[in-house]
Amino acid sequence: MPQSGLILVAALSGRAIAQAVARTGAVVATLDQFGDADVPAPARRVAGDPVAGFDGEALIAAARALAPPGSGLVVGSGFEQAPELLAALLGAGPYRLLGNGPEVVRAVKDPAGFAARLATPGLAKMGVSHPETRTEVLEDAVPGEWLIKRTGAAGGGHILPWNGGSLPGGHYLQRRAAGLAVSVAFIADRSGKCELVAISRQWADPAPDAPFRYGGAVLPAAVPQSLAARLAETARRIAAAFGLAGLNSLDLLVDGDAVSVLEVNPRPGATLDLLERHRLGGVMRAHLDAAAGRGWSLGPPRPGVIAGAVAYAAAMLTMPAGFAWPPWCADLPRAGSTIEGGQPLCSVTAWGGDEEEARRRLSRRIEHIVADCARRGCLVEKTGPMEKTGDVVPSLQC
Ligand SMILES: Nc1ncnc2c1ncn2[C@@H]1O[C@H](COP(=O)(O)OP(=O)(O)O)[C@@H](O)[C@H]1O
Ligand SMILES: [Mg+2]
Structure with missing residues (x-):
C-alpha cells in the first residue's frame, strides 16, 4: 500500500480524536456528524444520525475527497453497529487501520458472543462476571429485572428498563446489575502488552426518555490498590481474548468485591480529553504506535x-x-x-x-x-x- 503521512479520523463526533492526533504532530483530516467549530481543518460533516450511524456512501465519498490511499485511519464511535462499514471504509482508500479491525469490533459487540467469551473460569475466580444477556424474550423474564439495550450503540441513551414487551430487531436484554459505574482505559498491542491508562468514575445525566444517558466522568478515580490491580488484570485478559489493539476501555459496575463487565469500547472513547491531560505527553502517540505494531510507552500520570x-x-x-x-x-x-x-x-x-x-x-x-x-x-x-x-x-x- 502507498504511504501517506495523513491520518484520517472518522467518528460520530471526531473533535477529541482529531485534536489528540494533531497534538502528536501528524497531519489530520476529520469526518464526523457535527462539524463543530473546534475540529481541526480539513474536516467534513457527513450525513447520518447517531442511531442509524453514517450514510455509508457519503462517508466513503468524503474520505476519498480528504485522504489519499495509504493514509492512516483512526475511528471513534459510529462503527460498532456496522463493522462492515469500517471494512468498506478501509478498503475505499485503501487506508492503514490504526485501531481494531472489523472482525474484532464485531466480536466485541456481538452480545451473545461477548457473553460466551467472558464466561471463563479465570474471570469468575477473580470475582468478575458479565450480567446475563439474552437475545430473545424467555417466559421466565421478569420486567424490572432487565434492561433493553441496542447492539453496538453508545452513550447510554439507548438503554431502557424492559417493560415486558417484545424485543425489537438489533436489541438485546441484559439483567440489571448493581454497583457504581467505572471505566478502565487501557492500551494494548498484539504482542500481549497491556497497560492501564486510568480508571474513571462515570455518571449518567438522565433525560425523561433516557435514564442512562451519558453524563460525564472523572479520573483518576480513587479506588483501592487491590481493586485497581484486579481491574487492570481483567482488562489485560479481555484484551488478549479479543486481540484488542490501541486505546480501548472497559465499562464496569463495581459492587463491593463483585465486578460486572458491561462492555468494551474498542476505540478511543468519551474520556479521551481527560486521558490526554492525565498522562504527560498525552495518550494518542501510544495509541498510534501500539495499533501500528511499533514500540510504545505511556507518560507518567500528572498530579490532580x-x-x-x-x-x-x-x-x-x-x-x-x-x-x-x-x-x-x-x-x-x-x-x-x-x-x-x-x-x-x-x-x-x-x-x-x-x-x-x-x-x-x-x-x-x-x-x-x-x-x-x-x-x-x-x-x-x-x-x-x-x-x-x-x-x-x-x-x-x-
Ligand atoms: N446490566 C446493567 N445493569 C445496571 N446498569 C446498567 C447495565 N447496563 C448498563 N447500565 C447502566 O448504563 C450505563 C451505560 O452502560 P453501557 O453498557 O456502557 O452502555 P453504552 O454502550 O451506551 O455506554 C452504565 O454505566 C450503567 O450505569
Ligand atoms: Mg459504555
Whole structure:
C-alpha cells in the first residue's frame, strides 16, 4: 500500500480524536456528524444520525475527497453497529487501520458472543462476571429485572428498563446489575502488552426518555490498590481474548468485591480529553504506535484529577455569531447551529485536587455555560427536525 503521512479520523463526533492526533504532530483530516467549530481543518460533516450511524456512501465519498490511499485511519464511535462499514471504509482508500479491525469490533459487540467469551473460569475466580444477556424474550423474564439495550450503540441513551414487551430487531436484554459505574482505559498491542491508562468514575445525566444517558466522568478515580490491580488484570485478559489493539476501555459496575463487565469500547472513547491531560505527553502517540505494531510507552500520570461532562442545552436555541466560548469548553457548535433542548451543547472539563473539587468546579462550569447559551443564544420556534449542525444557518440577528 502507498504511504501517506495523513491520518484520517472518522467518528460520530471526531473533535477529541482529531485534536489528540494533531497534538502528536501528524497531519489530520476529520469526518464526523457535527462539524463543530473546534475540529481541526480539513474536516467534513457527513450525513447520518447517531442511531442509524453514517450514510455509508457519503462517508466513503468524503474520505476519498480528504485522504489519499495509504493514509492512516483512526475511528471513534459510529462503527460498532456496522463493522462492515469500517471494512468498506478501509478498503475505499485503501487506508492503514490504526485501531481494531472489523472482525474484532464485531466480536466485541456481538452480545451473545461477548457473553460466551467472558464466561471463563479465570474471570469468575477473580470475582468478575458479565450480567446475563439474552437475545430473545424467555417466559421466565421478569420486567424490572432487565434492561433493553441496542447492539453496538453508545452513550447510554439507548438503554431502557424492559417493560415486558417484545424485543425489537438489533436489541438485546441484559439483567440489571448493581454497583457504581467505572471505566478502565487501557492500551494494548498484539504482542500481549497491556497497560492501564486510568480508571474513571462515570455518571449518567438522565433525560425523561433516557435514564442512562451519558453524563460525564472523572479520573483518576480513587479506588483501592487491590481493586485497581484486579481491574487492570481483567482488562489485560479481555484484551488478549479479543486481540484488542490501541486505546480501548472497559465499562464496569463495581459492587463491593463483585465486578460486572458491561462492555468494551474498542476505540478511543468519551474520556479521551481527560486521558490526554492525565498522562504527560498525552495518550494518542501510544495509541498510534501500539495499533501500528511499533514500540510504545505511556507518560507518567500528572498530579490532580480531571472531570469532564456533556453540557446539554436547556431549551432549543441557535448559536449567535461571535459567542465567546470559555477555554474549558470543547465540541463547540458553529454560529448559526440550532440545538434542540436536551441535545449536547458542548463538552466541559475541570481540574481539581481531588474528585470532589473537580466535580464541584465542573458542575459550576456546566451551569454557567448552559445559562450563558440560553441567555445569548436565540430561542427558536420549532419548524421541523432540528439538530446540532453547521449546515442550518438561520438569521443571526439576535
Ligand atoms: N446490566 C446493567 N445493569 C445496571 N446498569 C446498567 C447495565 N447496563 C448498563 N447500565 C447502566 O448504563 C450505563 C451505560 O452502560 P453501557 O453498557 O456502557 O452502555 P453504552 O454502550 O451506551 O455506554 C452504565 O454505566 C450503567 O450505569
Ligand atoms: Mg459504555
